[in-house]
Amino acid sequence: xxxxxxxxxxxxxxxxxxxxxxxxxxxxxxxxxxxxxxxxxxxxxxxxxxxxxxxxxxxxxxxxxxxxxxxxxxxxxxxxxxxxxxxxxxxxxxxxxxxxxxxxxxxxxxxxxxxxxxxxxxxxxxxxxxxxxxxxxxxxxxxxxxxxxxxxxxxxxxxxxxxxxxxxxxxxxxxxxxxxxxxxxxxxxxxxxxxxxxxxxxxxxxxxxxxxxxxxxxxxxxxxxxxxxxxxxxxxxxxxxxxxxxxxxxxxxxxxxxxxxxxxxxxxxxxxxxxxxxxxxxxxxxxxxxxxxxxxxxxxxxxxxxxxxxxxxxxxxxxxxxxxxxxxxxx
Amino acid sequence: xxxxxxxxxxxxxxxxxxxxxxxxxxxxxxxxxxxxxxxxxxxxxxxxxxxxxxxxxxxxxxxxxxxxxxxxxxxxxxxxxxxxxxxxxxxxxxxxxxxxxxxxxxxxxxxxxxxxxxxxxxxxxxxxxxxxxxxxxxxxxxxxxxxxxxxxxxxxxxxxxxxxxxxxxxxxxxxxxxxxxxxxxxxxxxxxxxxxxxxxxxxxxxxxxxxxxxxxxxxxxxxxxxxxxxxxxxxxxxxxxxxxxxxxxxxxxxxxxxxxxxxxxxxxxxxxxxxxxxxxxxxxxxxxxxxxxxxxxxxxxxxxxxxxxxxxxxxxxxxxxxxxxxxxxxxxxxx
Numbered sequence: 320x321x322x323x324x325x326x327x328x329x330x331x332x333x334x335x336x337x338x339x340x341x342x343x344x345x346x347x348x349x350x351x352x353x354x355x356x357x358x359x360x361x362x363x364x365x366x367x368x369x370x371x372x373x374x375x376x377x378x379x380x381x382x383x384x385x386x387x388x389x390x391x392x393x394x395x396x397x398x399x400x401x402x403x404x405x406x407x408x409x410x411x412x413x414x415x416x417x418x419x420x421x422x423x424x425x426x427x428x429x430x431x432x433x434x435x436x437x438x439x440x441x442x443x444x445x446x447x448x449x450x451x452x453x454x455x456x457x458x459x460x461x462x463x464x465x466x467x468x469x470x471x472x473x474x475x476x477x478x479x480x481x482x483x484x485x486x487x488x489x490x491x492x493x494x495x496x497x498x499x500x501x502x503x504x505x506x507x508x509x510x511x512x513x514x515x516x517x518x519x520x521x522x523x524x525x526x527x528x529x530x531x532x533x534x535x536x537x538x539x540x541x542x543x544x545x546x547x548x549x550x551x552x553x554x555x556x557x558x559x560x561x562x563x564x565x566x567x568x569x570x571x572x573x574x575x576x577x578x579x580x581x582x583x584x585x586x587x588x589x590x591x592x593x594x595x596x597x598x599x600x601x602x603x604x605x606x607x608x609x610x611x612x613x614x615x616x617x618x619x620x621x622x623x624x625x626x627x628x629x630x631x632x633x634x635x636x637x638x639x640x641x642x643x644x645x646x647x648x649x650x
Numbered sequence: 651x652x653x654x655x656x657x658x659x660x661x662x663x664x665x666x667x668x669x670x671x672x673x674x675x676x677x678x679x680x681x682x683x684x685x686x687x688x689x690x691x692x693x694x695x696x697x698x699x700x701x702x703x704x705x706x707x708x709x710x711x712x713x714x715x716x717x718x719x720x721x722x723x724x725x726x727x728x729x730x731x732x733x734x735x736x737x738x739x740x741x742x743x744x745x746x747x748x749x750x751x752x753x754x755x756x757x758x759x760x761x762x763x764x765x766x767x768x769x770x771x772x773x774x775x776x777x778x779x780x781x782x783x784x785x786x787x788x789x790x791x792x793x794x795x796x797x798x799x800x801x802x803x804x805x806x807x808x809x810x811x812x813x814x815x816x817x818x819x820x821x822x823x824x825x826x827x828x829x830x831x832x833x834x835x836x837x838x839x840x841x842x843x844x845x846x847x848x849x850x851x852x853x854x855x856x857x858x859x860x861x862x863x864x865x866x867x868x869x870x871x872x873x874x875x876x877x878x879x880x881x882x883x884x885x886x887x888x889x890x891x892x893x894x895x896x897x898x899x900x901x902x903x904x905x906x907x908x909x910x911x912x913x914x915x916x917x918x919x920x921x922x923x924x925x926x927x928x929x930x931x932x933x934x935x936x937x938x939x940x941x942x943x944x945x946x947x948x949x950x951x952x953x954x955x956x957x958x959x960x961x962x963x964x965x966x967x968x969x970x971x972x973x974x975x976x977x978x979x980x981x982x983x984x985x
Binding site: 355356380382383384385386388389390391393394395397398400401402403413415416418419 | 695697698700702703706707709710807809816819820893896897898899901903904905906907944945948949951953954955957958
């Protein structure tokens with residue numbers, strides 16, 4: 320009898336301890352990244368923490384494996400399942416291998432979404448892309464317009480290879496939307512094969528053969544960097560501008576030299592912020608995140624879920640002399 | 651003449667009492683560490699003492715431990731196999747290709763194990779047939795086997811495994827005991843019997859302690875070594891089946907870096923890296939220690955980088971303690 324009493328009290332205390340620990344805790348959202356120690360993901364965490372602060376009562380667990388392996392992410396997911404987090408927002412190292420672990424998480428009531436690098440459809444509720452092809456095409460045209468006097472004139476595209484799927488899709492989008500930009504004229508498209516030296520030579524060629532071209536748009540990080548260098552070396556700064564999609568750390572020099580006034584790429588801070596916002600609203604039950612629905616994501620506005628449960632966050636983020644120093648340290 | 655009589659040279663006629671020997675053994679020391687970690691984890695995280703969570707945690711080490719059993723025998727015999735993770739990659743890639751061709755689960759398991767055996771035989775032939783040093787041979791085959799996977803798959807992946815194939819890595823036999831955990835326990839018993847209760851096991855120890863003596867005693871040294879490489883290949887094949895089934899897909903980077911984790915497990919388990927000593931019980935406890943440490947730290951959301959520092963320190967400390975203790979003993983005896 321005595322022993323039974325003691326046991327009962329012990330169990331009761333243990334339970335009480337566990338339940339108080341659970342109720343005292345906030346909503347726990349795990350931000351799982353490809354690997355720790357990567358500036359891009361550190362920045363995403365910054366955004367996630369910002370969202371948590373804004374929403375209140377949210378604890379963001381920023382975690383990931385040491386190296387970019389699926390096995391490492393599965394170990395991380397298992398420990399998150401064990402902790403009973405409320406949501407997992409993952410940038411996956413492998414779209415398929417993490418699915419069994421994520422399905423197990425879903426079975427135990429954890430809401431799973433992916434962001435940046437997608438998980439295949441059956442492993443997550445929705446996927447958040449940093450942007451969409453349509454928005455990227457539009458952004459490239461806007462950048463070209465902003466560099467031209469009065470928004471009118473000729474521009475050329477310096478792309479990657481003729482078979483690069485992403486770049487070809489974006490160029491097609493630009494051609495489709497150019498009618499919305501009166502006065503803007505696409506003179507020619509050249510291909511630098513995403514090689515620094517070839518892109519540089521193609522840019523040099525453009526400067527000589529197309530004197531009317533006042534802006535070179537390169538929707539690739541290699542191209543935009545090489546073209547900036549070519550313009551600088553040819554002493555054409557201020558006459559011909561370069562813009563497109565690039566990494567702030569690589570483009571800082573081009574901004575400083577004046578070869579580029581502004582360029583764009585997704586903002587990892589916004590991405591982490593939006594992923595956290597979306598996970599929060601799914602856990603709260605504000606939305607089922609089915610295709611066709613829209614989710615409020617704080618300062619990023621409303622994000623629409625499209626086909627396959629994929630969503631595009633926003634326009635690519637524009638970087639210029641004002642914010643380049645801040646972001647070139649991040650990625 | 652009387653000098654020799656006064657020189658203190660203690661040669662004990664017995665190696666201490668039976669209990670003191672057991673208490674001072676590596677396995678008991680390691681078991682103590684395991685218990686400490688378990689207790690610490692139970693206090694540090696409210697989620698640790700949960701049957702399902704602990705069951706999930708075993709997946710962190712079961713596959714590696716299966717290979718570690720065979721590796722322990724190999725290391726005791728004075729050899730090593732660094733190609734085990736690459737064998738997993740090649741076996742998994744072959745299974746993936748077979749699954750795309752529509753081969754069913756029994757066929758896939760047979761293929762995975764057969765590839766493991768073939769790779770083990772290749773290593774064994776080079777080491778015992780051509781008498782090449784195993785560390786060089788297996789560093790070579792490590793690149794060779796994984797290289798083939800990269801050539802076949804590139805940046806692609808094999809998915810579409812049959813639904814019932816998932817049992818090996820995701821299925822449960824009874825309650826929280828997963829298939830992998832049951833297989834791990836079965837293999838632990840089998841390897842313990844093989845090493846500690848058969849002539850073959852004695853041969854392994856003898857070869858590791860003194861290969862020359864083993865040869866002169868008529869032990870078929872090359873054959874034993876070949877069988878050990880075959881066994882290691884077999885276990886890598888079995889681990890490949892389990893891991894592929896757990897992931898449900900194959901990429902050439904699968905099990906990257908596992909060879910070092912397997913060797914860590916073996917050394918932490920008290921197997922002498924110089925050969926000749928070690929037990930399966932030690933490896934089993936080491937597997938649990940590593941699993942409990944990574945899972946416990948994971949529950950506290952300790953970053954993986956800190957985790958590997960912790961495992962490294964654990965390895966150095968547990969290896970240093972008996973050696974340092976031995977030095978002290980020698981010093982006090984020498985006085």
